[in-house]
Amino acid sequence: MTQVQNPPKVDVPTRYVGRSIDRVDGVVKTTGQAEFTAEVPYPDITHAAMVHSTIARGRITAIDTAAASAVRGVIAVITHETAPPMKPPVPVNMVNMETLASGSTVNYLNTDEVFWNGQPVAVVVADTPYAAHEAAALVRVTYDELPSTLDFHAEVPNSVPQPSSMIMPVGADKGDAEAALAAAAVSVDLRFSTPMHHHNAIEPHATTASWDGDRLTVHDAAQAITWLQKHLAHKFSVPVEGIRVIAPFVGGGFGGKGMIWPGTILTVMAARVTGRPVRMVLTREAVYRTVGARTPSVQRVALGADADGHLTSLIHTSVTQTGNVGGMPEPVTSQSRYVYAADNILLKQDVVRLDQVSNTPMRAPGEAIGTYALEVAVDELAAKLGVDPIELRLRNEPKTDPLHGKKFSQRRLTEAYARGAEQFGWADRTPEPGSMRDGKWLVGMGVATAFFPQLQLGANVVVRLSVDGTVVVRSGFQEMGMGGATAQAQITADALGVPYESVRVEYGDTTMPIAPMAGGSTQTASVAASLLTACEKLKKSLLGLAKKSGSSPLTGRKLEDLTARDGGLFAGGVGETYAEILARAGRPSIDATVGSDTKLGQLAGNLRFMSKFMLDQRRWVKASSGAQFCEVRVDSETGEVRVSRWLGVFDVGTVVNAKMARSQLRGGIVMGIGMALSEETLVDPRTGRIMNPSLSEYHLPVHADIPRIDVEYLDDPDPTMPLGLRGIGEVGITGVAGAIANAVHHATGRRVRDLPITLDKLL
């Protein structure tokens, strides 16, 4: 682990932070120069493809590779009979987050057992991808089938309590929520379901691996390069230092590339076996068959209120799915801990374990589906009370954390609703369902609260300032489209008072200082905290260097009296540039380092992370939030739902780059529209087989489904966060499906409590 920094108390004049600056990698991406994992040129490259099991559970009794091996260009067909031994993944330990890295507990091709329908049972290496795929289709596998548990809904009655952890608390019990519900003047008690969802990043998972003795270079479409580096060292019993993972560009992840899935492991294994560099680019179907997805859920939300609408009871329970071979249960009730000031609260999360591929986090893992159920229930209660749904939310807006009375680091949901209502024209909404009409279209307006908790992880950085005035920031974080390098360059430019153009940010490579994965909406703030500290150290060193010369105009000045601007340190008109300081000292450059990548440094970093995490947890509730407004049109005869307007007003602290932030929040809303109206992974309960593993049959929204989306933010710094910024990666998707379901009800009078809201549910 890495160094966690408290935000340094510095007054940084902002010249770049907050502006809509074009992303640093915009040109290379739009002109096709950016090299993704599948494109990295390697002489002598070979190509691999997986063979997937066609049963859910059993043992391989025979595997016939003769026809596959005979295909021209095939170099190797590796099965459990021929694969080299690997170590099994280490058991998960919540104190050491790296142990979460493995997507499943299966030791691929080191066992004859099959644990899910689609599990890789062989890998083919050939001199072209076409030969590899042709040969993979010719491998014949015979199985001895074992009984399997495959049907999520049938297993719900057999669910068991989800284990709790310090990082992810599960369940809460304040007062007697069931009794309060029974005694409430007005109440709702509702059951919801959400289906499995897939991430569908535009870049499929891909790996290019090359061994040189015990040294390994891996290009991987990964969200967590350090996890991958350590996991591979463990699996293949080689030193961590000999493994280099490179991932400067990743074409979207949404959580699907956070863990390590069989394609990556088997590519590395295939390279080991063949002694050649190997590339595997998963087909879309292979992504569905071998990478986890968002769990389906069944949820109960019950709300009780007094006649004024004050919540006396809030009950939210969930049942989700994990695999018998791994997967982490999702925090479906997470937002229900914090969003409403209910007198009595009962939260419970249960799981069922199935013989399917492990679930894995997907954008706002629990909250995306949890806010759907919660926010629909609030809307139903509002209707029953005859209170405007925004008004009901405001009446139950907590002053402190409803469970433990902790302070919110910042909470401006009330303002988000006020601003949103004004801008969206909420006052024009006539409350009666079906009362707004435009020709054949039934028009509805709905709202919901967006909410996503904030974590901060450790990050190590090195900042180098050179005599020519350029700055290089090195930090092994990840970029999968969010704009991490651009944001950190803006932050650096302000902190050092140098032009944005003079800053280069290097990332996505394990030869760089260890930094957090791209996940949990944590990365920008986590890296920024260390980066700001490093910039302070750098300025201090430069001032020291200046003073040493004896002739600097900065002699006798303290850092706190100086302003970093125009490429140097100044007090009023007096001061000098960094370049002048370095030149006089005869130094080509100067570095500042935060954190240490040594074993001891990582241990210390881990301890710092845990202590800061626990201190923060005791003192504050930190979260990004927002108010989602939408308008839908429902065809009065066919039930087709079209979203016609959207406004999200977000409370996310400081916004580093307005253009990128809007884009990321919009992306979350688009994903939420898909979740609400069309996305559903179809797992046949008879076979455990995914039946729509393609972008034509898994219905993501298309452009024609997406209206203009307005995104606003309050842009007010969070006093407890570095530069006042919180994460924006996930909050955008939360509340979206709830707002749509509520708008559909307003349009039609119909409540749909099972996603997706397809037209057959409205006929």
Add this chain to the structure above:
Amino acid sequence: MRTFAYLSADDVATAVQAISTEPGAKFLGGGTNLVDLMREGVEHPDTVIDITRLPLTGVEELPDGGVRIGALVRNSDLAGDRLIRGRYPMLSQALLTGASAQLRNMATVGGNVLQRTRCAYFYDGTAACNKREPGAGCDAIGGFNRNHAILGTSEDCIATHPSDMCVALAALDAVVEVESVRGKRRIPLVDFHLLPGGTPQVETALEADELITAVELPPSPLAATSRYRKVRDRASYAFALVSVAAALEVADGTVTGVRLALGGVAAKPWRAYEAERVLLGAPATEESFRLAAEAELAPAVGRSQNEFKIELAKRAVVATLRQLLTEGGAA
């Protein structure tokens, strides 16, 4: 995808000669369906005969006022053709609601007529499918069948014919011209696709050695006032849950001419003869439209997940006819 031999032909005679001696061969047009099926292992021709260089790309007006469409006209070109847009707007609209712009730019008219069902169990080699493997059974009947057919099905197969274009062609009395070494023949589109019965693997009246060379549309003054309405799960790039191709002629409040066909609901492009019979001579009213829809859907059989299509189809028929009555056709 398995290895295959590739041939290409420059004229029709060479193409049909080639296939007559290569029984395992398939013609390759736009490739938007065949290549997909070959990748998935559903189709595995030994030989692919590329016909994209054949001179079958014209859209010509016939002396009787009809239109002859070459089999290799791309879907997007046909949709934009002035003759088609003016005389058969339902066909242009049907084409534009199909697939995506990229697919329409590649897909040919002949290939569209021959496209195969999108049933997930047909595509997945591990599932039971009588169409893919006669006698294997049908996993769709007890599985995911929300998109499946409610008309013309059998206990062996409930797959839906996926084409939008063919629904309009069925309503327009189109004729398919085919050619082989034995000569030419003409097959009405409504007879071209076969119901599954006990042989769902036999999908069309086309012989294995025949090539579709053209589709002809007879003149139809009625068709100038026509529409295609597609109901689906997202606004674009989705197969129809229900679609309606309709043309309506009304004089003095009475239906004097009507053409009606349904998509997304049947094993083949479904000409709604029963509804047409009910409508012809009936008052052009909401009630007549509803009665006609009821009559057409009377034999419909819903399965575990597609029961809703019966009511949806009726509503879509009524809505489309009403729109033709009140707003006329779309240009």
